[in-house]
Each structure stands twice: as C-alpha cells, then as structure tokens.
Amino acid sequence: MNWQVKYALDYLNDVGNLSAVHVDGDVIKIEAPKQPNVVAAISAEYTVDIGLAKSYVDSVPGLDFLCGYRAECVWEGATIEYLEDAGIGWGNIGTLASAAIKGDANSVGHKTFRFADRLLRQFGLIKSIEREFDRIYRVTLKTGKVLRIGMLMEYEPTAAGVRSLWDRFGRVDVIWCINPNGGPTTRAIEAADNLGCEVVKWEDLKALMKARR
Template sequence: MSWQVAYALKSILETPCVTAAENLRGDAIKITAQSRPDTIAVISDANFIDVALARGYHQQYPEMDFLCGYRKGAVWDGAAIKYLEGHKIGWGNGGTLTSAVRADDVKAAGHKEFFFSDRLIRQLRSVTFIEREFDRIHSVTLADGRKLRIGMVMEYEPTAEAVRNLWDRFGAVDVVWNINPNGKPTQKAIEAGEELGCKVMKWDELKALLKGR
C-alpha cells in the first residue's frame, strides 16, 4: 500500500459519518458512509496533476468518483480540472475529500481552498469569459474588454516571498488575490507586487476592479 493511500485511509476513518474505508486496488480506496452511496476515490502522490494524469487515472479506475491530490501544495492544471468536472468527478486535496463525503457531494466537489473564490468570480456579470489556467490562476475578460490574469494565494498574511513565488512559478499576473477571508497581505507583499507590476488585494478591492469602479 502506498504512503498516500495509507494516510488517506487513516484520515477518512476518522470522519464521523464514515463506517468503513478500504484499499480497493492500487491507488483507489472505497469509502462507506452512513446513508450515502459508496465513494471510490483515487489518491495521487503527484505534485502536479495535468490532464494526461487525470485521464490516465480515469481509464485505470473508470468507477472513480473523486481524484485526490494528497501532497500538500499539489498544483492542478486547468485542463485537468475541466476534464474531471466534465466527467462529473470531484477533485481536490484530502480535506476536500473528507468534507465532500460528509456533505454527500463527492462528484461535484472542487478543491476547498479555491472553490468559493472561483465561484465569486463566476457570479460577476462584468466577467464575460474565464479561462482557468491552474487551480489558482484565472485569466478573465471583462465586459468593457479588459483582460486580467489573477493569481490566488491562501496564506493568512501573504509575505513578499509568497507574491514572488506565485509570480516565479506561474508567470506574470495583474492581481495577486489574498483569498484567506481572515487575513490580509503584509505591506511587504504589497510592495513586492508593485515592484513586479501587479496589485496585491482582498476581495472587495478585486470586485471593484472587475466591475470597473
């Protein structure tokens, strides 16, 4: 049994509604929960999940309900997300899986760190087109024709290093969005953004920008 499957089983078995969990075969586990259909989740140890990997898992485990990227900080390519959602397969980290099992929405679940932020953008009428390049990178087109590339950071108080790391790993962005609802970016992070040529902001500022205010 792989390390990530062993850890996932231990975590899942601690979930209150779960009555049983077992290694089905390979990287797949079966989860049995009270008053819910069984869930088949595939537990990946990949640092980067692209569409080829997602499709390969789906071919190997056609009964898959959820693909779990178990490594902390694993990055999901936008094409992989589109593939999984198109096939009604949930995706995300270990916390997403346990939350989805409790809520009985495994097949519709998306990565819990980015789910609500993604939905906020999609609810704005001023946003006419969205390309999700990665789990945390959105390229958007606005009704007035402007185009913006937005990167999300989850840290409670993003530092200059967090801003630079996002830029270095995913390329230039127009906005670094601090999506942690309880925190705010440090002054050093804001200054690092200015040096790079982007704005570091919270949702209220971003919403105003997207609406052209």
C-alpha cells in the first residue's frame, strides 16, 4: 500500500461515520450513512496534469473522485475541466471527506478555491474566465482588458508566499488573498509592489476590476 493511501485511510476513518477501505493500488472505497459509496484515487504527485487524470479515469472503473493528497499539490486548468466534464470530483483529502459525507463526490471541486471561483464567475464585469491552474486565472473584462490573477490561501500571506507564487506560475497582475479571515502582511504587499503587481482582498479586487472597465 502506497504511503498516501495509508494516510488517507487513517484520516478518513477518523472522520464522523465514514468507513474507508483499500481496493487496489491508489484506489480506495468510502462508505457513508445514507450516501452512495465513493470510489476515489489518491495521488501523491505534486502536480495533477491531464495525462495523470486520464490514466486514473481509464484504469479505475466508476471513479468518483481524484484526490491530490499533498498539501503542495497543484492542479492544471485542463485537468480540472476534463474531470468536471467527466463528472468526477477533485481536490484535497478534506474535500473528499466532506464530499463523501454530503454525497456529492462526483461534482465537487477543491474546497480551498471553491468560494473564490464562484465569486469570480458571478462578478458582472467579467466577459470570460480561463483557469490556467487551480489558483491562476486569466480574466477578460467586458472592456477587453485582461488580468492574470493568482490566489494565495494562507491566513496571512507573506513576502515568501508572494515570491513563491510568482516564481512557480510566472507574472501575475494581481495576487488575491482568498482567506476571508486574514490578510496580507506588510512585507507581502511590499514584495508584490516590487514585482510590479498588487496583493489584495476581494473588495479591493472588485474595485480594481471596476476601475479598469
């Protein structure tokens, strides 16, 4: 049994009334009261690309959910689109546990980014959205102006976090702190300014997009 599967089973069997068992390889099955069973694959990769996603879909009959176990796991945008079109949920182990309890494992996305994604898609001044990665969006406003937006989910994003996102994903126009209970540190704001972008919370991001109409 691979290490990530062992840790996933330990985690899930400690959650509420869930019961999780190993099936084969990276695949587990989860049972929850009054909900359909969930067949999930547990990946230990740092990046989930479309090739990896397709390999699981092709090899695991009835796959309901693909889990990226590592906290550092990054999901490519094409992977997210592919899984959503296929009716397969995706995200971290916490997302999987919640989905098994609620019975919506086939339709959920990573809970860390879910609310932020909804806010963007409901904002009236946006013409189109391209999701490059789970935390990187290319947003075209109705005026035709384009913003590349990166997301940081830490409670208090730091300068190191700002620089790490920039180094990993390239230039962005805005870094959005998506944790509603926190905000960027002064050094994070300074680091973003030195890179030529802004680090903001949602209200400031809305104001920025309105200003660029």
